[in-house]
Amino acid sequence: MKISAAGVGGAVLGGLAAPNEKVSASQDGDTLKKQGEDVYTICSFCSTGCGIIASVNDGKIVNFEGDPDNPINQGALCPKGVAMKQAAESEDRLTGVLYRAPYSDSWEEKSWDWAVEQVARRIKETRDNNWLEKDGDENLINRTEAIATLATAFPNSEEAYLMSKFIRALGIVYVENPARMCVSSAVCADMETVGRGPTSNHWIDHKNSDSVMIIGGNTAESFPNAFRWIKKAQENGGTIIHVDPRYTRTSKLADYYAMVRAGTDIAFIGGMIRYVMDDMEANPQDYNMTYIREYTNAAYLVNPDFKCPTDTLDGLFSGWNGTSYDKSSWSYQADEEQADGIAKDSTLTSTNCVFQLLKKHFSRYTDDKVVEITGVDKAVYQDICRTFAATGRPEKAGSIFFSAAACQHTTGTQVVRAFGILQLLLGNMGVAGGGLNGIAGAGNGLGCTLQGLVNHWGPGADSVRMPSNTEQAIDSYGGNKGRFVSILKAWYGDIDHNTSYNYLPKRTGGSYTWQDIFSAIDKGTIKGVHSWGNNSAVSGINTTAVKQSLSKLDWLIVTDLWETETASFWKSEAGSSPEDIKTEVFLLPAAHALEKEGSTCSGGRWLQWRYKVVDPPGEAQTDAWIINHIMLKLKELYTGQSDCNADAINNLIWNYGEEPVPNEVSKEMNGYDLTTGKLLSSPGHLKADGTTSCGNWLWCGMNTEEGNQAKRRDNTDASGIGLYPAWGWAWPLNRRIMYNRASVDPDGNPWNPAKPVLQWDADSGKWLGDIADGGAAPVNMGGSCPFIMRPQSRGCIFGSGRVDGPFPEHYEPWESPVDNPLSSQQGNPLTMVYETTPPGNSTEYPLVGFCHRTVEHMHTGSVTRRLGWLLELTPKIVVQISLELADSRGINEGDEVVVESVRGEIKAIASISSLIKPVKVGGRTIHQISIPWSWGYEGIATGNTMNMLSARVMDPNTRIPESRPFLCNIYKA
Numbered sequence: 001m002k003i004s005a006a007g008v009g010g011a012v013l014g015g016l017a018a019p020n021e022k023v024s025a026s027q028d029g030d031t032l033k034k035q036g037e038d039v040y041t042i043c044s045f046c047s048t049g050c051g052i053i054a055s056v057n058d059g060k061i062v063n064f065e066g067d068p069d070n071p072i073n074q075g076a077l078c079p080k081g082v083a084m085k086q087a088a089e090s091e092d093r094l095t096g097v098l099y100r101a102p103y104s105d106s107w108e109e110k111s112w113d114w115a116v117e118q119v120a121r122r123i124k125e126t127r128d129n130n131w132l133e134k135d136g137d138e139n140l141i142n143r144t145e146a147i148a149t150l151a152t153a154f155p156n157s158e159e160a161y162l163m164s165k166f167i168r169a170l171g172i173v174y175v176e177n178p179a180r181m182c183v184s185s186a187v188c189a190d191m192e193t194v195g196r197g198p199t200s201n202h203w204i205d206h207k208n209s210d211s212v213m214i215i216g217g218n219t220a221e222s223f224p225n226a227f228r229w230i231k232k233a234q235e236n237g238g239t240i241i242h243v244d245p246r247y248t249r250t251s252k253l254a255d256y257y258a259m260v261r262a263g264t265d266i267a268f269i270g271g272m273i274r275y276v277m278d279d280m281e282a283n284p285q286d287y288n289m290t291y292i293r294e295y296t297n298a299a300y301l302v303n304p305d306f307k308c309p310t311d312t313l314d315g316l317f318s319g320w321n322g323t324s325y326d327k328s329s330w331s332y333q334a335d336e337e338q339a340d341g342i343a344k345d346s347t348l349t350s351t352n353c354v355f356q357l358l359k360k361h362f363s364r365y366t367d368d369k370v371v372e373i374t375g376v377d378k379a380v381y382q383d384i385c386r387t388f389a390a391t392g393r394p395e396k397a398g399s400i401f402f403s404a405a406a407c408q409h410t411t412g413t414q415v416v417r418a419f420g421i422l423q424l425l426l427g428n429m430g431v432a433g434g435g436l437n438g439i440a441g442a443g444n445g446l447g448c449t450l451q452g453l454v455n456h457w458g459p460g461a462d463s464v465r466m467p468s469n470t471e472q473a474i475d476s477y478g479g480n481k482g483r484f485v486s487i488l489k490a491w492y493g494d495i496d497h498n499t500s501y502n503y504l505p506k507r508t509g510g511s512y513t514w515q516d517i518f519s520a521i522d523k524g525t526i527k528g529v530h531s532w533g534n535n536s537a538v539s540g541i542n543t544t545a546v547k548q549s550l551s552k553l554d555w556l557i558v559t560d561l562w563e564t565e566t567a568s569f570w571k572s573e574a575g576s577s578p579e580d581i582k583t584e585v586f587l588l589p590a591a592h593a594l595e596k597e598g599s600t601c602s603g604g605r606w607l608q609w610r611y612k613v614v615d616p617p618g619e620a621q622t623d624a625w626i627i628n629h630i631m632l633k634l635k636e637l638y639t640g641q642s643d644c645n646a647d648a649i650n651n652l653i654w655n656y657g658e659e660p661v662p663n664e665v666s667k668e669m670n671g672y673d674l675t676t677g678k679l680l681s682s683p684g685h686l687k688a689d690g691t692t693s694c695g696n697w698l699w700c701g702m703n704t705e706e707g708n709q710a711k712r713r714d715n716t717d718a719s720g721i722g723l724y725p726a727w728g729w730a731w732p733l734n735r736r737i738m739y740n741r742a743s744v745d746p747d748g749n750p751w752n753p754a755k756p757v758l759q760w761d762a763d764s765g766k767w768l769g770d771i772a773d774g775g776a777a778p779v780n781m782g783g784s785c786p787f788i789m790r791p792q793s794r795g796c797i798f799g800s801g802r803v804d805g806p807f808p809e810h811y812e813p814w815e816s817p818v819d820n821p822l823s824s825q826q827g828n829p830l831t832m833v834y835e836t837t838p839p840g841n842s843t844e845y846p847l848v849g850f851c852h853r854t855v856e857h858m859h860t861g862s863v864t865r866r867l868g869w870l871l872e873l874t875p876k877i878v879v880q881i882s883l884e885l886a887d888s889r890g891i892n893e894g895d896e897v898v899v900e901s902v903r904g905e906i907k908a909i910a911s912i913s914s915l916i917k918p919v920k921v922g923g924r925t926i927h928q929i930s931i932p933w934s935w936g937y938e939g940i941a942t943g944n945t946m947n948m949l950s951a952r953v954m955d956p957n958t959r960i961p962e963s964r965p966f967l968c969n970i971y972k973a
Helices: 001-018 081-082 086-090 112-131 157-169 184-193 203-208 225-237 264-282 289-295 353-364 368-372 378-392 412-425 443-447 481-492 495-502 516-523 543-552 625-638 662-670 866-871 883-889
Strands: 037-042 051-055 060-066 095-098 108-110 129-135 140-150 172-176 211-215 240-245 258-261 397-402 436-438 528-532 555-560 584-589 598-601 604-610 758-761 765-771 848-850 879-882 898-900 904-913 917-921 922-924 926-934 966-972
Touching: 037 604, 060 086, 081 086, 081 866, 095 112, 112 140, 112 528, 112 555, 112 584, 112 625, 140 495, 140 516, 157 172, 157 443, 157 598, 157 625, 157 662, 172 516, 184 412, 184 436, 203 225, 203 397, 211 225, 211 264, 211 378, 225 240, 240 378, 258 378, 264 368, 264 378, 264 412, 353 904, 368 378, 368 848, 368 917, 397 412, 412 436, 443 598, 481 495, 516 543, 584 604, 598 662, 879 883, 883 904, 883 966
Parallel strands: 140 172, 140 528, 211 240, 211 397, 240 258, 397 436, 528 555, 555 584, 848 926, 879 904
Antiparallel strands: 037 051, 051 060, 095 108, 095 584, 129 140, 598 604, 758 765, 848 966, 879 926, 898 904, 898 966, 917 922
């Protein structure tokens, strides 16, 4: 173990080292220690997408190291990457099916044949007994609300696609995955601001930044090999800014560190926006004013009746009626002489133009007010404002890098909206080294979510959303018809798409998100849940309530590598009474990423192919095998049936044999020209007439007549800026930087000729460089603006699409120790509250608590708490507290302490240091504590679950939970 841990320690240092300018030699070079057959794979932990070479002899891994050819990690691995091999070697893995009968206190071993039969029968019985064919208005809806799927973020994309196909064919509308809990607010915000989300650039591109601001995340530990490229920017003369309540390894390596009170990001960024606008007025030559006028809606004139909190002084916008906003005043003024019919002021001086309204709105966010709200040091804050504002020059670029800590708030969408507004003002979208880079934490979180594993999306995200009850025919479908019809042809083949359209479930208002699933369980609506690699008993908010909900189910299917807290929620060690719990539990043993092949999508949108390294243990099977066999059994059970929309199952194309072949599934996702039988090369070829098939338009172009592009390993880079266009493939169309036509001026010339993403070639009439976003000519040659997914193709500084305001506004968290220093409106007026008890008060719970990740553990810890090398490094749950707080409570280093909120309490070991400090807010000292959330009662190492303390309160736009911050208290156990 000591030797192994030393190896892991070396990996930590390697992970934080600056990357080489050129990728190392091929796999035959000296770096690789040749000991067996070499297999390429991709790390399954975070979303960086690090390459790994595993050497295999006699079915065993004999060497495991970073892939030196992979441009992302260049051979470096973090501790989790090094330890990943232990997942395939663990003796604690599930090797056979386990079954828990109602009211039983133990597992029974069962066969796969028995499990597949019983699972399929439970699904069919529940589905048929609770089938909804029509709504109250006689609209055809063909759905069941009695079954929910808690999907995963870790299978290969092909498996996730099959999962989505399976779920929708059954008519299930309650389907969610961890994206809802992680970064859904970032997606929602970025769609409003620039059209897509959450990541615009990719990891290597950060080397091109002049300044990288990391806010709401500890990148050096959570994404070590992504951070290497941020360090490269610093080596090249750029700066790193870190904004966080804790001083971490990221802070240590930053040029500027701002310690802030948790939950105050909008105030922090709002002050930066105010600084930029003031400086822009004084020094317009230091900013790209053409970008602002031509590529954003800054010049648009807004309805004169619109009022912002600066006008009302009560923290609200015009149109508030006590429960919601009437958005009629959030509209543009009309001008019929304009091509888009919208009035504009190109001088940006009208009091009604977006630019001036933004300036007025954030005028209250002075340096002193930001200090009062956030507790940040004023001098440090001013340095940060000046440093990041300097990226507003046309030849400069700044990136904002953030993760879940910025998103998991009742104001999460507006936090990321603030990031986007700042980036548009600075001209940082679409350029090399710029962007909004919100990181999906899980290994294939992006690849899974984009297969439609959230309730409102189909495979391919929002443009192919699931239809509503008012869209009774394909002609009335409001999404992209060509893409949606192509999905229908991929799933139902020769069945006329006008018929198969009505096979799929239609939604009726309401909400089907994560917390709504548990509410529906509590109400008795949902009878059964299939949890695919999803450990909600740890990741769910207020996990005591989560376990109570699970105990109300008729049945629960858990597909996972190990016995997780979700699978064993009924056990006495979970605090439950098995004799009182009726829930039938099927625990299905799954294969690890090392035990199967397929594509995986990094947080930077790169699709890479991982190959199978070893066989799964015992009778464990791939997710694809499990999905396949359950569907085959369902098709058998539905044979001859005509009611309950049985045609949706019977006519579903499902010809995968014993086990789906990932490369063949990827061809189905890519799609075909049905008139020629040839694989498609671009989603631009998709048609609404039924002559094309395509399982997911974003994957169209990945597996073509030229082969599987995700398997490509050409690491040459003629771009000079790290595009690596022939390494793997990036969706869509192999575009490496989103919105890249914003990197050129209206004539098509790069703003920064030293780091061009695109260049218009007048002779050929084509773009050179990256794949142009939208492909249109430059603006001055009749082309559209670069943000093609937004109305008018402009970035939206003013956005009327979110429910809680067209501009971000600081509100306090649901539980806060202070009154809102900015207005009389304490919290987001539209916060979604699912809690049955009031918020904790600051008298009983005076501390601000929040959570964090460590480099040694991942998410719920269901994998990492079973890997010996990682447990040697971090064997116990600790709570980080300040020297001052420890002294005031008589707590010593290593003491066991109790942390409690109004919802529950946990025990942890005290870690006392200056890494976390109290902050001054309005003259009051606020103490903060931080707890890792990767702990539970299963595994080699166990500990209390942090989410026993968190509250079920949600952002009103996406219902992402405010898992941080919360009020709590601490004392010695």
